[in-house]
Amino acid sequence: MQWDRARVLVTGGAGFLGSNLCLALAARGAKVAALDGFLFGGGANPANLEGSDVTLVREDIREVDLRTLCEGADVIFNLAAQTSHMGGQRDPLADIAVNAVAQVRLIQAAREAAPNAVVVHASTRQFYGRPIRLPVDETHPVAPPDANGVSKFAGEQYWMIEHRTAGRPVVSLRLTNCYGPRLRIRDARQTFLGIWIRCVLEGRPFEVWGGSQLRDMTYVDDVTDAFLRAASTPECYGHVYNLGGAPPASLTEIAEMTVAACPGASFTTREFPQDRAAIDIGSYHADDTAFRAATGWNAATPLAEGIARTLEWYRPRLAAYL
Amino acid sequence: MQWDRARVLVTGGAGFLGSNLCLALAARGAKVAALDGFLFGGGANPANLEGSDVTLVREDIREVDLRTLCEGADVIFNLAAQTSHMGGQRDPLADIAVNAVAQVRLIQAAREAAPNAVVVHASTRQFYGRPIRLPVDETHPVAPPDANGVSKFAGEQYWMIEHRTAGRPVVSLRLTNCYGPRLRIRDARQTFLGIWIRCVLEGRPFEVWGGSQLRDMTYVDDVTDAFLRAASTPECYGHVYNLGGAPPASLTEIAEMTVAACPGASFTTREFPQDRAAIDIGSYHADDTAFRAATGWNAATPLAEGIARTLEWYRPRLAAYL
Numbered sequence: 267m268q269w270d271r272a273r274v275l276v277t278g279g280a281g282f283l284g285s286n287l288c289l290a291l292a293a294r295g296a297k298v299a300a301l302d303g304f305l306f307g308g309g310a311n312p313a314n315l316e317g318s319d320v321t322l323v324r325e326d327i328r329e330v331d332l333r334t335l336c337e338g339a340d341v342i343f344n345l346a347a348q349t350s351h352m353g354g355q356r357d358p359l360a361d362i363a364v365n366a367v368a369q370v371r372l373i374q375a376a377r378e379a380a381p382n383a384v385v386v387h388a389s390t391r392q393f394y395g396r397p398i399r400l401p402v403d404e405t406h407p408v409a410p411p412d413a414n415g416v417s418k419f420a421g422e423q424y425w426m427i428e429h430r431t432a433g434r435p436v437v438s439l440r441l442t443n444c445y446g447p448r449l450r451i452r453d454a455r456q457t458f459l460g461i462w463i464r465c466v467l468e469g470r471p472f473e474v475w476g477g478s479q480l481r482d483m484t485y486v487d488d489v490t491d492a493f494l495r496a497a498s499t500p501e502c503y504g505h506v507y508n509l510g511g512a513p514p515a516s517l518t519e520i521a522e523m524t525v526a527a528c529p530g531a532s533f534t535t536r537e538f539p540q541d542r543a544a545i546d547i548g549s550y551h552a553d554d555t556a557f558r559a560a561t562g563w564n565a566a567t568p569l570a571e572g573i574a575r576t577l578e579w580y581r582p583r584l585a586a587y588l
Numbered sequence: 589m590q591w592d593r594a595r596v597l598v599t600g601g602a603g604f605l606g607s608n609l610c611l612a613l614a615a616r617g618a619k620v621a622a623l624d625g626f627l628f629g630g631g632a633n634p635a636n637l638e639g640s641d642v643t644l645v646r647e648d649i650r651e652v653d654l655r656t657l658c659e660g661a662d663v664i665f666n667l668a669a670q671t672s673h674m675g676g677q678r679d680p681l682a683d684i685a686v687n688a689v690a691q692v693r694l695i696q697a698a699r700e701a702a703p704n705a706v707v708v709h710a711s712t713r714q715f716y717g718r719p720i721r722l723p724v725d726e727t728h729p730v731a732p733p734d735a736n737g738v739s740k741f742a743g744e745q746y747w748m749i750e751h752r753t754a755g756r757p758v759v760s761l762r763l764t765n766c767y768g769p770r771l772r773i774r775d776a777r778q779t780f781l782g783i784w785i786r787c788v789l790e791g792r793p794f795e796v797w798g799g800s801q802l803r804d805m806t807y808v809d810d811v812t813d814a815f816l817r818a819a820s821t822p823e824c825y826g827h828v829y830n831l832g833g834a835p836p837a838s839l840t841e842i843a844e845m846t847v848a849a850c851p852g853a854s855f856t857t858r859e860f861p862q863d864r865a866a867i868d869i870g871s872y873h874a875d876d877t878a879f880r881a882a883t884g885w886n887a888a889t890p891l892a893e894g895i896a897r898t899l900e901w902y903r904p905r906l907a908a909y910l
Binding site: 355358359362363366367370371405407408410411412413415416417419420423424427430431544545 | 677680681684685688689692693727729730732733734735737738739741742745746749752753866867
């Protein structure tokens with residue numbers, strides 16, 4: 267893919283992963299439009315795109331004229347979503363409206379206004395549910411543990427059907443826990459590491475819920491690299507891929523690395539809360555052999571280094587993210 | 589389950605399977621309310637419930653006050669759906685509105701108005717996609733071939749999550765091609781056998797598309813029996829089950845049985861149409877060992893007998909179904 271002067275639409279473009287991707291695209295000379303509805307409790311932050319050449323379209327994907335938005339796009343990176351698991355349980359109607367119904371509308375709009383655009387869709391490991399084997403490859407059974415898993419699987423599958431029935435080049439990347447600069451750190455809505463970072467930088471102990479669960483955290487620069495490679499690799503079109511990250515570490519180990527990166531930091535451990543236990547997936551790590559083989563991608567950033575870089579990035583910017 | 593005087597809600601109750609179930613429940617003394625929106629192109633027919641004690645609520649599940657409707661129900665048989673595969677492809681927004689969004693609303697309404705009701709949900713083999721092995725058991729991968737498969741899987745999964753997070757007794761039955769009295773025979777929208785029956789009774793040859801695809805057809809009385817047993821078997825709660833039918837037969841064999849049941853009938857064979865080939869699932873037959881073991885159920889009606897009974901049933905009633 268030639269990114270210089272490419273016309274790129276990034277939905278969810280003011281969010282954590284979306285904004286990092288927008289900035290990387292703009293740095294490569296692409297003309298980038300970022301759609302973001304700044305959903306309450308979501309990952310969008312005006313600070314994420316400040317001072318960049320990215321055109322921010324501050325509209326809700328459920329209401330915006332998607333046809334006009336898609337017009338002339340060469341590539342669509344589709345990251346707009348309701349991503350909170352507890353949020354989906356509390357308001358499953360809003361969750362399905364964004365994650366599935368709006369996807370159907372986007373597919374129809376793109377069919378009319380950008381029939382040849384490559385689409386890279388941000389999907390999730392969430393709908394595998396509690397893994398029946400580790401690591402989890404793409405043939406692992408789909409068993410959504412919560413409303414958010416249901417809607418995200420539906421949204422992905424609509425895109426894959428569009429590939430099969432209309433020939434659209436589509437790649438879906440099933441992400442695991444991602445972290446790094448521009449993550450929502452105000453609370454635990456985006457990932458547990460967000461609130462840990464906030465606590466550490468505010469000089470307070472953070473809480474680890476449970477502790478033995480394994481996670482393969484992906485640093486955001488590696489996620490961005492994966493999105494760019496997916497769009498640029500025709501061999502990937504029509505496929506879904508798991509993306510993993512650093513070697514699996516327990517939440518306790520991740521907490522210890524976080525403490526090690528910041529003198530004076532500390533944490534406490536508590537039992538996993540009851541209302542979340544019902545939808546908890548336990549340990550997860552991905553088998554991402556297929557995507558690595560197709561693209562040469564690699565989750566290059568070691569976890570300890572990624573955590574240290576993230577803390578350094580937030581230190582002078584903390585106020586904008588609270 | 590004590591059916592005498594039980595308060596039962598059947599969504600999609602004026603449709604093919606729904607009306608047969610309503611009549612069986614009424615015959616057992618249940619107080620039955622049938623919700624049906626008479627969707628254009630759907631299976632509902634006013635003739636299906638004529639002369640019965642079933643209370644017909646002629647409202648769209650997307651708009652009706654579901655809370656009032658659920659009030660006091662002991663059992664909810666949930667059959668309302670957009671079931672046409674081509675219909676889902678043509679209007680995926682209407683398809684997801686009925687099959688997934690309305691299900692979320694029904695779940696919320698039932699939580700308030702009928703917190704203890706047993707729910708039996710009508711699901712489908714459709715979302716297994718083109719089988720990677722035969723027969724298909726419940727662990728077969730989910731790979732929806734079309735929009736209808738996406739929305740039906742989402743709807744089922746919302747109900748199963750309601751079981752896991754709220755304790756609701758829920759059983760989901762994944763149906764294969766069903767046939768028998770009260771099937772939509774005006775066209776091929778409900779199943780291929782519908783239009784065959786119409787042609788035969790009108791003295792015209794019917795068309796077989798393809799011919800080698802295997803199907804395990806379930807006669808409607810056996811489907812009704814399965815729904816009643818599912819509601820009555822606490823061991824089933826929280827589970828999804830495949831329902832099969834008669835031993836697998838090819839479309840050509842089914843066509844030959846249909847001709848044999850009606851002197852003078854005939855058929856022609858044509859290639860599978862292009863627009864349907866993209867979402868075709870090829871051969872299918874279910875492994876329904878789990879449901880049989882749990883309930884003692886059995887698809888008792890031989891195919892040739894079921895076809896003959898269906899033709900006999902329609903012969904004096906043809907006008908009401910065209």
